[in-house]
Structures are given as structure tokens and as C-alpha cells.
Amino acid sequence: MIEQSIIQTDATLTSAEIREIDAELAHMPQKSGAAIDALKIVQSYRGWVSDEALVAIARYLDMSPEALEGVATFYNLIYRQPVGDKVVLFCDSVSCWIRGCDGVKQKISEKLGVDYGETTTDNQYTLIPVPCLGACDKAPVMMVGDDLYTNLDDEKINQIFDSNVDRGGES
Amino acid sequence: MENALIEKVLTRNIGPDLKPTDMTAYEANGGYRGLHKAMSGMSPNDCLEVVKASNLRGRGGAGFPTGMKWSFVPMGEQCSPGHKYLVTNADEMEPGTFKDRLLMECDPHQLIEGMILAAYTIQADLSYIFIRGEYVVAIQRLREALAECYEKGYLGNNILGSGFNLEMHVHTSAGRYICGEETALINALEGKRANPRAKPPFPQVSGLWGRPTIVNNVETLCNIPHIIDKGPEWFQSLGLGEDSGTKMYGASGYVKNPGCWELPIGTPVREILEEYAGGMTEGRKFKGFLPGGGSTDFLVEEHLDLPMDYGSIGAAGSRMGTGTMIILDDKTCPVGMVLNLIRFFAHESCGFCTPCREGLPWTRQVLEDIEAGRGLKEDLDTLARQVKYIGAMGNTHCALAPGAMEPLQSALKYFRDDFERHIEQGCCPYVDGGA
Numbered sequence: 001m002i003e004q005s006i007i008q009t010d011a012t013l014t015s016a017e018i019r020e021i022d023a024e025l026a027h028m029p030q031k032s033g034a035a036i037d038a039l040k041i042v043q044s045y046r047g048w049v050s051d052e053a054l055v056a057i058a059r060y061l062d063m064s065p066e067a068l069e070g071v072a073t074f075y076n077l078i079y080r081q082p083v084g085d086k087v088v089l090f091c092d093s094v095s096c097w098i099r100g101c102d103g104v105k106q107k108i109s110e111k112l113g114v115d116y117g118e119t120t121t122d123n124q125y126t127l128i129p130v131p132c133l134g135a136c137d138k139a140p141v142m143m144v145g146d147d148l149y150t151n152l153d154d155e156k157i158n159q160i161f162d163s164n165v166d167r168g169g170e171s
Numbered sequence: 172m173e174n175a176l177i178e179k180v181l182t183r184n185i186g187p188d189l190k191p192t193d194m195t196a197y198e199a200n201g202g203y204r205g206l207h208k209a210m211s212g213m214s215p216n217d218c219l220e221v222v223k224a225s226n227l228r229g230r231g232g233a234g235f236p237t238g239m240k241w242s243f244v245p246m247g248e249q250c251s252p253g254h255k256y257l258v259t260n261a262d263e264m265e266p267g268t269f270k271d272r273l274l275m276e277c278d279p280h281q282l283i284e285g286m287i288l289a290a291y292t293i294q295a296d297l298s299y300i301f302i303r304g305e306y307v308v309a310i311q312r313l314r315e316a317l318a319e320c321y322e323k324g325y326l327g328n329n330i331l332g333s334g335f336n337l338e339m340h341v342h343t344s345a346g347r348y349i350c351g352e353e354t355a356l357i358n359a360l361e362g363k364r365a366n367p368r369a370k371p372p373f374p375q376v377s378g379l380w381g382r383p384t385i386v387n388n389v390e391t392l393c394n395i396p397h398i399i400d401k402g403p404e405w406f407q408s409l410g411l412g413e414d415s416g417t418k419m420y421g422a423s424g425y426v427k428n429p430g431c432w433e434l435p436i437g438t439p440v441r442e443i444l445e446e447y448a449g450g451m452t453e454g455r456k457f458k459g460f461l462p463g464g465g466s467t468d469f470l471v472e473e474h475l476d477l478p479m480d481y482g483s484i485g486a487a488g489s490r491m492g493t494g495t496m497i498i499l500d501d502k503t504c505p506v507g508m509v510l511n512l513i514r515f516f517a518h519e520s521c522g523f524c525t526p527c528r529e530g531l532p533w534t535r536q537v538l539e540d541i542e543a544g545r546g547l548k549e550d551l552d553t554l555a556r557q558v559k560y561i562g563a564m565g566n567t568h569c570a571l572a573p574g575a576m577e578p579l580q581s582a583l584k585y586f587r588d589d590f591e592r593h594i595e596q597g598c599c600p601y602v603d604g605g606a
Contacts, residue, residue: 027297027338027340028362029380032361032362032363033360033361033362033380034362035362035363036344036345036359036362037342037362039345040304040343040345070364071362071363071364074347074364074365074521075344075345075346075347075365076345076346076347077304077305077344077345077346078345078346089305092511093266093267093465093511093515094266094267094461094465094497094508094511094512094515095266095267095423095424095497097507097508097511098423098424098425098497098498098499098500098503098508099423099424099425130305130346131264131266131346131347131348131515131519132264132265132266132267132268132465132515133305134263134264134268134269134271134272134303134305134306135269135272136267136268136269136421136423136429136495136497137269137421137422137423137429137430137431138429139423139429143305146307148307148308
């Protein structure tokens with residue numbers, strides 16, 4: 001539910017955000033067609049989509065905030081709450097389940113002190129489950145930020161999260 | 172392990188020692204030959220006839236003949252003025268499916284060439300690659316490849332002097348399994364919630380923005396350049412049985428060498444499992460398999476000598492689906508595996524129709540009770556009723572819930588004793604299969 005006071009604020013988009021949204025609008029017959037693109041663009045700059053940002057996007061696309069909220073909350077990769085610096089997308093679909101992802105998830109939860117939907121106290125990671133990541137031959141797998149990690153086990157979880165340095169993915 | 176005699180078509184540029192292809196590498200190995208051929212003398216109808224004659228069937232799971240799908244698009248004066256659209260469904264999210272990622276990451280131009288040819292055939296002027304946002308590497312490589320195509324004149328206005336114009340965009344999705352359903356995908360492309368649409372009208376007539384639209388799977392489109400280049404007879408000769416071409420097959424679960432391989436369509440299941448996947452992992456025995464993703468029916472030992480093609484797997488009571496098999500072994504709990512799948516489908520329901528939105532969580536609850544040892548004998552009757560009512564096509568708005576019932580109904584058939592043991596013993600009898 002978006003507060004009336006927020007709808008009335010003069011929240012705005014940055015020129016960089018507008019430039020990217022305009023590029024999507026160029027091949028859309030109507031502005032609302034760019035709703036998902038615009039949410040993703042703003043999220044890429046701000047980390048998540050706040051009420052103020054949502055209202056600003058809606059205004060720019062000539063949509064009601066309520067209609068855009070309906071779109072935003074449908075999609076699991078649009079974050080309507082603050083997330084950590086990196087989102088951990090943990091695959092718990094069938095091939096990863098067969099190969100023991102439940103145990104790996106428990107290890108991550110112990111290691112980071114978070115369950116699904118929670119963010120670490122240092123604000124580094126948010127843990128979220130994700131549908132099958134399409135790397136089932138290397139199960140169990142997960143993404144940390146943009147990087148894919150495969151063949152996960154306890155030792156690998158330690159390696160990935162022990163380092164504060166950005167280690168990058170494997171692929 | 173890989174048989175040198177088997178002709179590689181889709182994966183001829185893909186291998187452990189090969190780098191992802193750019194324009195130069197792709198063209199050096201015959202790339203864009205199909206495009207040059209089509210643009211210098213083939214009419215859209217010529218292309219359509221070739222694809223029809225090839226007997227190519229959709230590789231996304233349903234197996235609908237591609238040429239026939241394209242033939243429903245209104246052409247010439249039959250079509251009202253305005254855009255037509257060609258969309259690639261690169262939203263690979265079917266549990267246990269990992270073939271399109273490989274094709275896009277390693278050989279992006281092959282997909283793009285297939286899309287240009289498909290768009291030319293139906294005379295589309297705007298095209299989209301609808302790709303899941305998590306496929307970061309594929310998105311990057313497709314964008315680079317698109318830039319190369321515009322520079323080379325393979326995209327844009329008057330492609331290769333043919334007078335044909337085509338724009339192509341990469342649309343990165345924001346998640347949700349249901350986007351793989353083609354009318355849901357179209358709603359997502361229009362910036363809406365991805366609820367599937369009622370059919371008819373079919374997208375071929377009224378799709379994206381109410382205009383004629385073709386949505387094809389990545390692997391399907393990757394076949395097109397080769398079919399145009401080498402002809403339908405050659406393509407038909409690749410298949411071992413009644414189907415044509417090659418297929419990206421895969422195996423995951425406890426096999427020695429999980430992976431994805433391009434083989435002649437109709438290769439027997441046993442050959443894929445033993446020669447390519449290397450057989451079962453030490454200490455684990457084969458118990459059953461889902462032939463092509465999480466929404467296909469289990470098959471068992473007696474089906475291992477079947478050819479992996481649409482007709483044979485269909486006649487056995489399942490579907491080839493995406494062709495990437497998920498293997499169930501003797502130490503993994505079948506009830507737990509079905510529960511995992513039903514949890515997935517219940518979570519991914521778009522919420523539009525009642526049997527799916529309310530029915531799948533109910534099924535999940537019954538399975539959770541059984542898996543946790545709280546099951547009752549009559550729960551099996553409840554599950555059978557759910558399969559009957561949720562699984563019947565026509566009771567739901569789209570195929571998601573009926574698909575979810577497929578592994579459940581076949582598990583009740585082949586692994587009924589496992590369900591009964593859970594109920595009788597009041598616990599999961601498997602050591603490492605509990606959920």
C-alpha cells in the first residue's frame with residue numbers, strides 16, 4: 001500500500017535513468033510497455049525500488065502508482081524492499097534438491113545468519129530462493145550478484161563468503 | 172566418449188576447448204550462409220515451405236510443428252497494416268532444463284541468424300529476445316552479437332540489399348516461471364503482470380500489442396539457419412526415427428557425468444544415460460526419470476530402451492518436453508522429489524485461476540504431511556482426486572497446473588509403495604531424501 005503522502009511528493013528520476021528508459025520507450029507503442037524495463041533500470045541504480053521511486057516511474061510512464069505496484073510485486077527480481085549489496089539467488093529446484101541443496105542452504109544460513117528474505121547485518125548479502133537457474137549439470141548452484149557458483153558444498157560456501165574481496169564468478 | 176561420427180549441428184561451435192563465437196568465428200564456420208542464401212533469391216514463402224518440409228518441431232516442450240505455427244501468420248494483403256513481431260522465448264526456467272543457456276552463451280549469432288530468417292519468413296519488422304534476467308553472460312554476449320549484426324548490415328534497414336527491414340532488441344525479464352508460457356510472455360513484454368491470455372485469439376493472429384506474433388524457443392530457432400542452408404531432406408536425415416534433426420539432450424541428478432549433449436533426435440534413453448551421462452553415480456541405482464523437465468511424467472526402467480522422441484515418449488504416457496532428463500535414484504525419496512516440484516509450481520502460479528492458485532497449495536500441504544510422516548491412507552485418494560481435477564486440461568486457464576500434476580500422477584502410479592511406506596511408518600524411509 002502506497003501512502004497518499006508519498007504519491008504527492010515530487011520524487012523524480014535522474015537524467016541517467018531517464019535516458020535509459022527513453023531508449024526502451026523508443027520501440028514501445030505506449031509508455032506503460034516500458035514498465036518492467038523502467039523498474040529494472042531504476043533498481044540498477046538504487047539497489048531497490050522505494051515507494052518514492054515507484055511513484056516517480058509511474059508518473060513518467062503515465063501510469064497510476066497502483067497499476068505499477070501491481071506489476072512490480074508480480075516479479076521476483078524487482079525488489080520493493082531494500083536488499084544488501086549483493087543478492088544471493090539460491091536455486092532450490094528439483095535437480096539442485098536431488099544433489100543436496102537443502103544442506104547447502106542450511107550452511108549459508110548458519111554462515112551469514114540469515115534465512116530467505118533476510119539481509120545480513122553488515123548489509124552485504126540478501127538471501128532469496130530462485131527458480132531453476134539452468135545449470136543443473138553442476139547442481140547445486142546459486143548466484144551471488146551477477147556471478148554463478150556451481151557444484152556447491154560446505155567447503156565452497158566457506159570459500160565464497162569468507163573472502164570480503166570480490167572473487168568474481170566461475171563462468 | 173563423444174562419437175565423432177555423429178553430426179554436430181547446433182553445437183558445431185561449442186565445446187570445452189572452444190571460445191564463444193564472435194561474428195568472425197561464426198562466419199568462418201559457415202555462419203550467416205543461410206541468411207545470404209535466403210536474401211539472394213528465396214521468397215518468404217520459399218523459406219516457409221522449406222521449414223514446413225523439414226518437419227522441425229518446437230524444442231521448448233510442446234513439440235508443435237514450427238512451419239505450421241508460422242503458416243498461421245497473415246501475410247501480404249491478408250494482414251492489416253502495422254508491425255509484426257518475432258519473439259524468442261529465452262526464459263529457460265523449466266526445472267531441470269539447461270540447454271538454451273549453453274546455446275546462447277557459446278554461439279549467440281546462431282540464434283540471431285535463426286531469428287532474422289524466421290522474421291523474414293513471417294515478414295516481421297520488430298523482434299525481441301525475451302531472456303531471463305539471471306542469464307547475465309548470455310545477455311552480454313547477445314548484446315555484443317547484435318551490435319556486430321547492425322554494423323555488418325544483417326540487422327536494420329534493407330538487409331543485404333533485399334529491401335527487408337528488421338530491428339532486434341534484448342528484453343531482460345524480471346523473473347517468474349509463468350513467463351515461459353507464450354501469452355504470459357507477451358503480457359510481460361507489454362510491461363504487464365504475466366498472466367496468460369485466453370486463446371483464441373492465438374498470438375500468430377493477435378499477439379504482442381494485438382499484432383501477429385510468433386514466439387519460438389531458442390533451440391527451435393537455432394535450427395533454422397541450417398535448414399535454410401542445407402535443405403529439408405538433409406535435416407530429416409539427421410533424425411533416427413520419425414522426427415527430424417538433432418536434439419539437445421541432458422541429464423541431471425546422480426549420474427556420473429551430468430551434462431548436455433546434441434544427439435540425433437530419437438537416440439534411445441539408455442544410450443544417453445549410459446554412454447553420455449556415464450551411468451549412475453557409484454552406490455546409486457536408477458529408479459526413474461522425468462524425460463524433459465519438471466512438468467513431465469515419470470518413466471521407469473521398462474522405458475529405458477525407448478527412443479527419445481515426441482511420439483515414443485508420448486506413447487509411454489509422458490512427454491519429451493525439453494529433452495533434459497532428471498534422474499531419480501534409489502536413495503532419493505520420490506515423495507520428497509514430487510513435493511519439491513509441487514512447491515515450485517504452487518509458488519510460481521500466477522494466481523489467476525482457482526484450481527491452480529488454491530489447488531496446488533492444497534496438494535503441497537497433503538504431500539508435506541505425507542513426507543513428514545503425518546499422512547493418512549485417505550490422503551492418497553485426495554491426491555488422486557486433485558490429479559483428476561487440477562490435471563484435466565480445460566479446468567485451468569493455462570498448462571501450468573496440469574503440468575504440475577504430471578510428475579505427481581506418474582509417481583502415484585510407479586512409486587505408490589513409497590507413498591504407502593511413508594504413511595505406514597509415520598516417517599520418510601529415506602535417509603537423505605527428507606524435505
